[in-house]
Amino acid sequence: MHYPNIEFHPQSPQEVLDLVSGLEGELLKHFVLEYNMHLTLVAPKDMEFGIKLLNNTWTGKFGLLEREEVDFVVGLITGNWERRFLGTYLAPLYNIKFSLASRKYPAKISWNAPFTVFSEFVWGVMLVCLVLVAGCMTTLAQIEGHHHSRRLKSDNNDIVSLFLELFGSALKQSSQRATCGPIYLTFATWSLCLFVVFSVYSSYLTARLSVPDPENNINTMRDIWEAKRTLLVWRGGTVDLYMRTTHDPDTKYIVANYHRYTDTIPNFSNVKALDGYRYVVVPEIEGFRFNVLAGLDGINRKIIDYHFSTEPLIDVFCSWIASRKFREGPAMALAMLRIQGMGLLTKWSTDRLNVDGKKSISTRKLASENTHIPVVNTNKTLTLNILKGVFLAWVCGISISVAVFFAEISITRLLVKRPKPRRIVVAQYIE
Structure with a gap:
């Protein structure tokens, strides 16, 4: 079945939540609030698994791919789905392409630049004017040279009048010479430099969008708790979700714990041994797989798990749990943990996922x-x-060209206006 592309220009965070539910919706809402970006949902070529939550809403699963045309992968339901087996539904896997919002929305750049996206035109006009003035001054300095004093006809000390007089003289002299005189050559050179540098610099700045690092790095369980975030650990096809509750903040609750590969790593199930993300592994072979684990520990809930990245860029990625018992309250307040470098918009290679699941995880880095x-x-x-x-x-x-020109004409003006000493000749008559 063919799915059309979707151009999504959210005007409010609620529009994002209406499209994508779960933690992915929260992430998109964060991006919309911080960067005011629009999304392009690129239609998939085939079908992939999506997940239906217990509250009859659909959720999209994010993943990072090393592909030029997409930045994220998200599973979205467009109304066409097929139930394959208990707890799993078929849904199109849409690719999300992030880009800067349209010009009417403000945008943030992760590093301080001389100009922002929406002031490029203004800065461009200013730079063009600056280049033209600098070119005029440089050319006038070359043409006039040490003949400034001979061509000065005005006794006005105004620097503007002096510049206009020099400019007119240079244009007249340049027009009387060859068609491509020095003034035209200088203008062309400066204009070319402006076009190349400004165009490349502006386009690179506009295309570059990154998520800055959080102010407080999260390295330990205490950091996670202080940041009011939840630790998620992928472990051989399972998700371990450690959380705290407001009524009992000193107790760690293991919401889901599917014991697989538990014996291969000493003290793996010990919360203290985790100490952040030290045992985050991805032993799955396929790039992305969506599973629903139902009825764990006799609790009527579903846990949706998928791949986490072991790349240093993202220590722990995201997951979602839909539970009738933990549906509301801080247990559902999941968030990203730690982002380094370029953040979520940095692509990582899926080759890191090609790990032989039969090998012991303890042998992995x-x-x-x-x-x-x-x-x-x-x-x-x-x-x-x-x-x-x-x-x-x-x-x-x-700037140097402008400074040198003004210094030159100022010195020339002073020399012209300096009165020459009169030579007094004393005649002596000898009687």
Whole structure:
């Protein structure tokens, strides 16, 4: 079945929650509030599993893929679904493409730039004017040279009048020469530099969008509790959800614990041994799989689990639990845990998921070995630094040209106006 693409321009957080439920809806709501972005839901080529919650709402499952055309993968129900077996439903898997919102909405950039997305045009006009003025001054300085004093006809000390007089003289002299005189050559050179540098810099800035790191890093269970977040640990096809409640904050409640691979890691089921994300592993072979675990511990609830990333970029990703017992209150206040580097918009390779499930998890390198290593795209960072350096050097060159020209004409004006000493000749007559 063919599914059309969906252009989604949310005007309010509620519109996001009407489209995507669960934790994914909360994440999208956060992005809309922080970055005012619009989404493009790219239709899938085939069907994948989606999940229906107990409250008869559908939820989308996020995952990161190393694909150029998508940033997220989310399962969305569009009204067409098929029940395969107990607790699992068939749904289209839509790909979400994040991009900056339309121009009428404000946007945030993760690093301080000389201009923002919506002031590009204004800054562009200002820079063009600055380049033209600098080109005029540079050309006038070259044409006039040490002949400034001979061409001055005005006795006015106004620097503007002086500049206009020099500018007219330069235009007249340049027009009398070849078609491509020095003034036109200078204008063309500065304009070309402006077009190349500003276009590349502006487009790169507009395309770059990242999620900043949280102010408080979350490294331990105490940090998680203080941040009022819930720790989720993927463990060989299971989800362990540790939470606290407001009425008993000193007690950790294990909402779901499906004991698989428990014996391969010593003290794995011990909450204290977790100490954050030290035992976050992904032994699944397939890229993404959605499972519904029903009736655990005799409690009427469903747990939806899927892959977590062991990349240093995302220590623990997201999951969702729908339970009649824990549906309301702080137990459902799930959130992202820790984001490093570029955050959720940074793609990670699905090859990390291709792990042989038969091997002992204890032989794998766990996420704790790379938890505190920041991962940055070196090529993009290097390109951005070089681009910023070229831009700043270019601006400095213009500023220096303007300063030198004004200094030159100021010195010339002073020399012209300085009265020449009179030579007094004394004649002596000898009688």
